[in-house]
Amino acid sequence: MIKHTLLPVAEFYQRRNDFIAQMPENSIALISAGKEVTRSNDTEYPFCQSKHFYYLTGFNEPDAILALIKGDKSASVRSVLFSREKDSLQEVWHGRRVGQKQAIEVYKFDNCFSLAEVNEQLLPLITGKTAVLICQHEQNEFQQQVLNWLAEIRKAARTGVKAPTTLIDCSGILNEMRLHKSNAELDIMRQVNIISGAAHQRAMQQTKTGKFEYQIEAELLHEFATNGARYPAYSSIVAGGDNANILHYTDNDEVLNNGDLLLIDAGGELAGYAADITRTFPVNGKFSPEQSTIYQLVLDSQNLAIAAIKPGQTLAELNRIVCNFLTEGLYDLGILKGNLTVLLAQRACKKYFIHGLGHWLGLDVHDVGDYHASSKREQLRAFVAGMVMTIEPGIYIPNSDKSVDEKWRGIGVRIEDNILVTATGFENLTVNAPKTIADIEAVMAH
Known part of the structure; x- marks a missing residue:
């Protein structure tokens, strides 16, 4: 508490x-x-x-x-x-x-x-x-x-x-x-991130082969409410296996299968303020080689984006950094094929990274505030201290995609943290939701 x-x-x-x-x-x-x-x-x-x-x-x-x-x-x-x-x-x-x-x-x-x-x-x-x-x-x-x-x-x-x-x-x-958060608002947003991070830990610890997605959703809601976040900030996404490739999957009614990943996008609401955290982890507690390869690619891209956050930065530039990194990574794995220079120019990773990199966060999950989007949909708003946003790259390879090797199919990975722009850089508010492969496997082993 x-x-x-x-x-x-x-x-x-x-x-x-x-x-x-x-x-x-x-x-x-x-x-x-x-x-x-x-x-x-x-x-x-x-x-x-x-x-x-x-x-x-x-x-x-x-x-x-x-x-x-x-x-x-x-x-x-x-x-x-x-x-x-x-x-x-x-x-x-x-x-x-x-x-x-x-x-x-x-x-x-x-x-x-x-x-x-x-x-x-x-x-x-x-x-x-x-x-x-x-x-x-x-x-x-x-x-x-x-x-x-x-x-x-x-x-x-x-x-x-x-x-x-x-x-x-x-x-x-x-x-x-x-769009510009006060110190008092930020205190609440730090707290709701801690509550939500604990809920993600609980979900990892309670996940077992044969359980249903809604049972893990119940663990999230329990942790939120026990710690004062009476309600989720949005309908929780608890998506096992290929369900992770449905971006707003909320049915949460299927069984969790051995060998699948489980993607959870869930955050509590405290005093009106939302957390918005996504974690992806193996149902059986151990990443397969293919899962860990895709997962690490997404995590490395997220770390690159977060490290670049500071006043004056833009989501457009962060998107460029992430898209280049993911395109190269998917090319190296043989998932994207062709001329790398052309693939980079086309942002070819968007076939598998099909949503935006992030959004403002506050009283609403997708919070208000002008992004200064250009005619090309580039978000050119320069960051200033006090803005809070999500950073959430993902890779989604549905079972139906016959263009890739079968070993990659059915893998859906998203990793999402809540980031505050500070005067000198950034503060990651999502401090207690495990996200390295080693940390996730260690939490799930207990």
Whole structure:
């Protein structure tokens, strides 16, 4: 069990102020919370808060609305929350609510009203503003509600009331803010990596020939939850043998066979922040010569990419490094055939390395943030300290690929770590998930 560090309320308060500073004068931003989603009849999926809303509030109830108000130069900025009201009967059935008084006292909003008061209290805040900011990715239902409010205000135009004339998508502001992690965020991301790394160790130790993929998934979920990461950050991939060659395989219902590899892509979520770790290891605890050859090729390429991470570096350059290395390696093994110079120019390894090298990581697994992709899909965003990304090269040779020697078929390998860009280079947050062949075999021998 590890001691968790949660984000202080002061951090959410500062984020709201930083966001308001980037709003146009005389504008209002409206950000909606997530909604509960029905799973079946009268049961719901575990609630997952809208990440933009959570980033600005730390408030974890559904249906709430955040209003951030910026007046002219002489006006003070304000944050107003609309949330579910205290209701003793509902709380007996469904759990405690924060309520309006505590929202102000605990979460430091300037004011808080119940959702029943939203029309009465919010319309005057919108009236007279020049612009309304919303997140275009928000639920269509909320966007329609905003348009309805604007239409309501326009009805009173004859009385001198002025409605906002501009609707602005503020997702870009929040995406950019979220891309740069604070020290408090990084503390949580280190912790969720440790929890997730321990889960991968547990999975290695519990894997045996004849078990089912879902039994190993259960071991992962047990380790996450035992250590405070109540839910996985995404549906775990537990893919034995040729299933590893299905990139988003989540059926997790087949038996584990002797002589196969097992690819696990799984990470916990802690205080809203995700880990995203992949490990590949032999079901029987010992790599075959062919498996170890492909595995070491992927691991060496990952180590090359990670070592090159520093401020000013780009994913495009890391991709070039990895693609050249994997293309040469696959050529040397006879898996790629032809003229090496041509193969390198064509990035021929992409036949077997069929996804990207990495992505931003944070409140979302595939986190927000502009990659500055070119027309050739090259990700040219220069790294700066505080960015966190995955580095996850892979080689996938399905059983159906008759162009290669039979000994390589059915091998699928991915290795994925979570990397922080620092002022001088990088920090690998994935510190306790074994990934060398020797370390994996040693863990599985116990």
